[in-house]
Amino acid sequence: MRRSLDPVRMVVATTLVALVGAACSSGSGASHSVAASGGPSTTPVELTVYAASSLTGAFTALATGYANAYPGSKITLAFGASSTMRTQIEQGAPADVFASADTANPQKLADEGQAAGSPRVFAANRLTIIVPASGLSAVTTPADLARSGVKVVAAGDSVPISTYATQLVAKLAGQPGYPADFAARVAANVVSREDNVKAVVAKIELGEGDAAIVYSTDARTSTRVRTVDVPPAADVAVSYAAVVVKASQHAAEAQAFLDWLTGADARAIMATFGFLPPPR
Numbered sequence: 001m002r003r004s005l006d007p008v009r010m011v012v013a014t015t016l017v018a019l020v021g022a023a024c025s026s027g028s029g030a031s032h033s034v035a036a037s038g039g040p041s042t043t044p045v046e047l048t049v050y051a052a053s054s055l056t057g058a059f060t061a062l063a064t065g066y067a068n069a070y071p072g073s074k075i076t077l078a079f080g081a082s083s084t085m086r087t088q089i090e091q092g093a094p095a096d097v098f099a100s101a102d103t104a105n106p107q108k109l110a111d112e113g114q115a116a117g118s119p120r121v122f123a124a125n126r127l128t129i130i131v132p133a134s135g136l137s138a139v140t141t142p143a144d145l146a147r148s149g150v151k152v153v154a155a156g157d158s159v160p161i162s163t164y165a166t167q168l169v170a171k172l173a174g175q176p177g178y179p180a181d182f183a184a185r186v187a188a189n190v191v192s193r194e195d196n197v198k199a200v201v202a203k204i205e206l207g208e209g210d211a212a213i214v215y216s217t218d219a220r221t222s223t224r225v226r227t228v229d230v231p232p233a234a235d236v237a238v239s240y241a242a243v244v245v246k247a248s249q250h251a252a253e254a255q256a257f258l259d260w261l262t263g264a265d266a267r268a269i270m271a272t273f274g275f276l277p278p279p280r
């Protein structure tokens with residue numbers, strides 16, 4: 001028996017057929033993908049897609065775009081930390097497709113034999129530092145993250161943003177003018193660890209922290225934070241990957257959605273939310 005969604009850790013949105021613009025109105029790439037996988041069933045099928053919380057806005061639009069391109073399709077979205085989504089799938093949660101903010105979590109499902117095929121990278125992102133938009137900021141440069149008394153908000157250790165943030169801090173530590181113990185100082189300044197990146201942003205919005213490292217796409221969705229640029233030399237590659245869950249009862253339809261997700265139409269929608277195309 002497949003388990004029901006966890007109402008505490010997920011935000012569920014059921015999409016309706018609607019217009020989302022010319023980018024997803026026909027799309028030869030999507031048509032080819034559906035044909036290659038046998039296409040959606042003539043009987044309307046509801047797919048459940050588990051996705052990283054940083055994909056909330058983009059995937060809500062993507063699900064609408066898919067329904068518009070393939071009338072009768074219905075997508076239910078569940079959002080949360082990628083590591084949480086993966087764990088729930090491992091425990092039998094009813095996902096058809098899993099879209100993660102990294103490649104490691106879907107690869108783990110593949111390694112365990114719980115994914116139908118290898119992870120497919122469908123988007124990229126960048127990191128930025130956010131501070132509250134109002135008032136004087138305690139952080140005006142990345143170096144300030146290590147200054148005594150600065151309150152840094154982070155996510156849990158298993159959340160992908162934490163892995164990326166650790167990589168960014170390590171790269172900053174190697175920049176000219178940064179102290180040798182920069183990473184240790186930043187770690188000492190962490191005052192809370194949140195369940196996912198959306199919760200991290202919310203803490204900074206509320207002024208409960210001085211700064212946080214988040215995805216640039218999350219920073220742009222909030223008017224209550226502003227950004228502190230990261231030097232290009234410290235840039236970290238952020239890749240999003242997805243897999244079809246092997247236990248899916250709608251394998252052909254799930255594969256058709258994954259094919260569409262990695263195509264040009266979905267990429268155009270993702271771009272409107274600030275996501276970058278996958279690295280070549």
